[in-house]
Amino acid sequence: MKYKALDELLSANGANRNPLDKTELKSWIALIVTAVAATSIFGLVWLIILLAVPIILLVIGTRYRDPRYCPIEPRISLFLIVSGSVALALITLNIIISVVTIFLTSLRYPYIQCTNNVPITTTGFGGANTNLSCVVDCSTDGGYSSSPINILTDCVSASSSFSMMTSEGTKTKTLAAEAHFYIAYRGSAWVPLYDPAQRGLEWSIVTYIDLRKRPDGFINTPPVVKFVSPQYTFVNKTIKINIPVSDANAGDDVRCRWSTFTSGYRRRKRSNDEENHENQHQPDHRYKTQNDNNEIINTRKKRQTCQCSSGKLCTAIECQNTLCTGIKCASTCCDSVATKISTTDSTTSTAIMTTTGATSATTLTTVSTSIMSSTTLETVGTLKSTSTYPIRQAIDECADICYPDRVPTGTTLSNCTITFTGDKAGVWYAVAIQVEDFIDSTSTTPMSSVPVQMLIYVQPQPACSDAPIIFPLSRCLEVQVGISISFNLSIMDLCNQTVAKLADIIISSAITGMTRDNLTSSPTNSSVSYVTFAWTPQANQAGSKQLCVIAFTT
Known part of the structure; x- marks a missing residue:
């Protein structure tokens, strides 16, 4: 499976586009209705013919069962009855199997409906909502625990071909100044991971929020991460997966590291400087510290x-x-x-996103949470407890997908780029990473921590490795606020149709309010397919907007 990305720039600042002519629109609607009706009538006639033949055989065989009607070969009537019954049974069985297959296919993910307030708007999942819970330093959460953020999000795109859905959400909270704490989203429904495949593995997605002033006197704005999950690779082929990060605070040093599990601890009373050290974000397990007065558990200074x-x-x-x-x-x-x-009071804003196997939250103002997990809706069992320490609870950033035990040998992370080589096809992997910002390149104390968790799938070697082409590759559309527009993105498959086919496109960077249709084959070129996008820009969207998509073949 190969892909290419497209940056589609949309500027909401100027030109009008003439709306579609009403007569032309009516003609298209009439054509579509006629085509659907003709197809339905043809299918109904064909079904009647198929059923008529065995029914006629049954009627004739039953009507002339008496041997006197055919004294030379009296078993002909029995043959007609048996053949008619068998044919009727096979047709009926085929219809039943088709209906069941359609039903079961409809239950495949995304069985969560692509609506607002995912997942509770799907029938049967009304009680699936939960919260991002405070897990560490909750005594300084600034009032968060009294009114935590829930996981409800709004669907922005879905792909039936990939059984995948993406949703986002923005939540605003007002917290007391000087608040600093950890929140987490925990669950236990990853897709079957690793080899041999293991089901029901847990995820734990943790972010660190700190509203205390930075050394430069400002409240920190955490980094923002945008990524696509799952990532696909071919067996025995090394790929580099770049994690795009950005930070609103100019000059901040943004780094990526593997997520870890940090044990909690009990302690006896310590001196003032040790207490202050505890109140800072704990970087000990992540980066080499330059502080000569680090805390050593079970050691304390003379009581003041x-x-x-x-x-x-x-x-x-x-x-x-x-x-x-x-x-x-x-x-x-x-x-x-x-x-x-x-x-x-200081206002924080958190955005939550769900994708294939994923939920993601990203800070918009003063706090950021980036959550990515399996998008299958879990039936949560009994999760492993991390609340066993009376002084400081454990910080579990990765649960059952911690590095290096859960990735192939040789997997590395450097400068927010994962180097990965899958040695067996058909295997799913999950990786957990923390993106953190520092006041400068010499600092060892992160000011915030944003989680990224994604799936990686290893595929067999393809018969054709040519990537599809998305066109037009560079185009800027000028649109006017309040005026609806629509445009097509076309994709050309460079492989033989018997070897590889276009599967779908995935939106890696969406524009709020923009909708898309399903992938449609071109009537004039079997190698080309297209997707129609529609958008009505709003007043608060004036300026450049970027749409990025990825095309996949199977």
């Missing part, structure tokens, strides 16, 4: 005279039953001085 000193959280053990109020101790010592600090 003031137990609840300046900067300590009021929820800390040392500050319990003291005069510490608010979030942190704001005086030199809160053992005997009560200090109240005020908080301000």
